[in-house]
Amino acid sequence: MCGIVTYLGKQQALPLLLEGLKRLEYRGYDSAGIAVMDGQPVRLMKSVGKISELEARIDPVKFNGTAGIAHTRWATHGKPNEANAHPHFSCDRKLFLVHNGIIENYLPLRRELEAAGHKFVSETDTEVLVHLVEANKKSGLDLTAAVQHALRRVVGTFGIAVLDQDEPGVIVVAKRGSPLIIGIGNDEILAASDVSAFVRLTKQVVYLNDNDVATLRRGDYSIVSIEGPAEVEREVETVDISAEALEKRGFKHFMLKEIHQQPDTVVNAVRGRLLPEEGVSRLGGIEPVLERLKSARRLSIVSCGTSFYAGQYGRYVFEALTNLETDVALASEFRYRSVRFDEKSVVLALSQSGETADTLAAIREAKRKGALVLGIVNVVGSSIAREAGAGVFMHAGPEIGVASTKCFTSQSIIMVLMALLLGRYQNLTFNEGLRILRAIEEMPKHIQDMLDRQEQMLEIARKYHKAKNFLFIGRKYNYPIALEGALKLKEISYVHAEGYAAGEMKHGPIALIDESFPTMAVVPQDETYDKMISNIQEIKARNGKVIAVASEGDREIRKVVDDVFYIPRTLDLITPLLAVIPLQLFAYYTADLHGREIDKPRNLAKSVTVE
Numbered sequence: 085m086c087g088i089v090t091y092l093g094k095q096q097a098l099p100l101l102l103e104g105l106k107r108l109e110y111r112g113y114d115s116a117g118i119a120v121m122d123g124q125p126v127r128l129m130k131s132v133g134k135i136s137e138l139e140a141r142i143d144p145v146k147f148n149g150t151a152g153i154a155h156t157r158w159a160t161h162g163k164p165n166e167a168n169a170h171p172h173f174s175c176d177r178k179l180f181l182v183h184n185g186i187i188e189n190y191l192p193l194r195r196e197l198e199a200a201g202h203k204f205v206s207e208t209d210t211e212v213l214v215h216l217v218e219a220n221k222k223s224g225l226d227l228t229a230a231v232q233h234a235l236r237r238v239v240g241t242f243g244i245a246v247l248d249q250d251e252p253g254v255i256v257v258a259k260r261g262s263p264l265i266i267g268i269g270n271d272e273i274l275a276a277s278d279v280s281a282f283v284r285l286t287k288q289v290v291y292l293n294d295n296d297v298a299t300l301r302r303g304d305y306s307i308v309s310i311e312g313p314a315e316v317e318r319e320v321e322t323v324d325i326s327a328e329a330l331e332k333r334g335f336k337h338f339m340l341k342e343i344h345q346q347p348d349t350v351v352n353a354v355r356g357r358l359l360p361e362e363g364v365s366r367l368g369g370i371e372p373v374l375e376r377l378k379s380a381r382r383l384s385i386v387s388c389g390t391s392f393y394a395g396q397y398g399r400y401v402f403e404a405l406t407n408l409e410t411d412v413a414l415a416s417e418f419r420y421r422s423v424r425f426d427e428k429s430v431v432l433a434l435s436q437s438g439e440t441a442d443t444l445a446a447i448r449e450a451k452r453k454g455a456l457v458l459g460i461v462n463v464v465g466s467s468i469a470r471e472a473g474a475g476v477f478m479h480a481g482p483e484i485g486v487a488s489t490k491c492f493t494s495q496s497i498i499m500v501l502m503a504l505l506l507g508r509y510q511n512l513t514f515n516e517g518l519r520i521l522r523a524i525e526e527m528p529k530h531i532q533d534m535l536d537r538q539e540q541m542l543e544i545a546r547k548y549h550k551a552k553n554f555l556f557i558g559r560k561y562n563y564p565i566a567l568e569g570a571l572k573l574k575e576i577s578y579v580h581a582e583g584y585a586a587g588e589m590k591h592g593p594i595a596l597i598d599e600s601f602p603t604m605a606v607v608p609q610d611e612t613y614d615k616m617i618s619n620i621q622e623i624k625a626r627n628g629k630v631i632a633v634a635s636e637g638d639r640e641i642r643k644v645v646d647d648v649f650y651i652p653r654t655l656d657l658i659t660p661l662l663a664v665i666p667l668q669l670f671a672y673y674t675a676d677l678h679g680r681e682i683d684k685p686r687n688l689a690k691s692v693t694v695e
């Protein structure tokens with residue numbers, strides 16, 4: 085959720101920490117802070133708002149130093165104000181700590197520490213950590229041991245970094261449930277919640293496991309567990325992200341760049357995975373569990389947000405192509421249900437970041453109960469990637485815009501490949517398989533064709549952007565697309581939108597319709613077309629305005645609706661993955677016309693690492 089970045093080395097820490105924070109800003113951005121040290125007293129600055137506001141308040145001359153920790157916050161406990169911003173500090177102002185996550189038992193701990201004389205200055209859950217470490221240091225422990233002892237008392241999730249004026253050559257970091265990655269440079273060492281924060285400096289990384297406590301020194305580090313004194317070994321890995329992938333490259337927003345990357349990200353999602361000569365797909369990541377998958381009876385797709393809508397699309401696909409009974413669950417609700425698992429159950433987790441706390445909790449529960457857990461994630465090395473029994477990477481490159489676009493299409497297409505692979509061992513014929521592969525191969529060209537006509541969507545957005553409410557409707561494969569279109573609009577433009585199965589409309593939402601309440605109808609010429617037209621007529625009969633996303637060449641639709649955006653013709657099953665593109669553009673342009681902060685919408689964060 086929030087972002088942590090730390091630096092210890094030979095260069096000035098301040099500019100590197102600020103650069104890292106800017107890279108992480110998409111993770112949470114209501115306030116930020118930095119502490120820098122160089123033997124002298126630690127210097128601290130915190131600020132509400134963006135990283136640029138923090139930067140403007142810092143005098144770089146005063147903040148010279150080659151060690152530091154920094155944080156961008158997504159508030160869970162206490163308002164986004166300066167006192168609640170991190171780093172938090174001990175009573176003697178020698179210890180400084182940043183935290184990502186939630187300390188669930190902070191209230192009893194706070195009461196206990198206050199009774200022992202500790203003074204608290206914030207409303208956060210985090211602040212107990214720094215006072216616990218302080219108490220342990222006072223009893224004679226070094227920083228690493230003091231952190232270990234403190235974390236043993238904590239219930240909840242954390243990624244933390246601690247700076248101690250008494251141990252100037254050291255930064256201690258630890259994690260449980262929130263990501264934290266060490267970057268190893270030349271005589272310098274970094275740590276961050278996401279490698280994008282330091283990838284310009286080093287690509288050599290160590291992914292910490294839960295309950296690891298790492299002591300960082302210039303050019304050196306050691307790791308112990310929260311529980312024990314014994315050192316643990318973690319592999320050094322090389323990450324494959326270029327610094328250029330983190331730039332906007334001429335686009336006004338990352339979101340627009342990412343919408344435009346989709347012809348490429350679709351290619352990356354399927355590269356080496358299509359076998360037209362056999363009418364099937366190949367997914368190396370799930371080969372080791374293929375036998376178990378083939379004998380599975382039930383599939384539960386778990387995910388949140390946009391991935392949940394991708395999951396709903398996936399359900400139609402798995403049901404159409406395989407014999408699996410499929411359901412889709414919101415990860416945050418999964419644990420409250422009494423789903424029965426056995427060795428014939430498969431759980432498929434969808435997550436861009438691979439760190440979504442709700443999804444992670446759901447797969448841990450499923451594993452405990454004996455289900456086979458698969459993941460479709462974008463970030464290599466992420467928690468879900470490591471904890472799922474097997475899975476497939478999206479290879480979409482970093483997705484920075486908070487509103488997911490390219491990862492929606494990537495994860496959807498990978499589900500098609502999975503269902504195809506399995507279906508071919510069941511009832512799906514060679515020709516049916518081949519038709520799907522051909523349609524997938526044509527997707528990049530079709531998406532490019534729509535992007536080349538994006539101005540048409542801008543015109544439509546100009547006409548409708550002042551509306552305060554929108555309805556999005558679709559049927560079958562395109563019902564989840566209607567839901568996703570409504571979510572995109574809400575997320576980035578703050579315009580109220582409801583996604584509905586078109587057939588449900590007359591059971592309630594049609595009461596809302598009048599001339600000021602437009603409808604976006606996803607109405608390709610597939611088996612649902614006639615019924616969709618009837619639903620559109622029902623809206624028109626009540627003076628509602630209708631924008632249609634329709635199949636190329638469908639002239640009749642013009643007579644029924646107010647505006648049309650045409651999408652190329654393809655297989656019914658693949659159509660929604662084209663139909664979603666104009667809806668992404670519509671949300672983007674509407675938000676831009678409203679002057680919204682598109683890449684960082686209020687109250688939202690990219691990778692939701694708290695439950």
Ligand code: GLU
Nearest residue numbers: 086157158160161184185
């Ligand atoms: N729970 C902490 C707070 O509210 C950390 C939130 C975060 O992860 O940014 O300050």
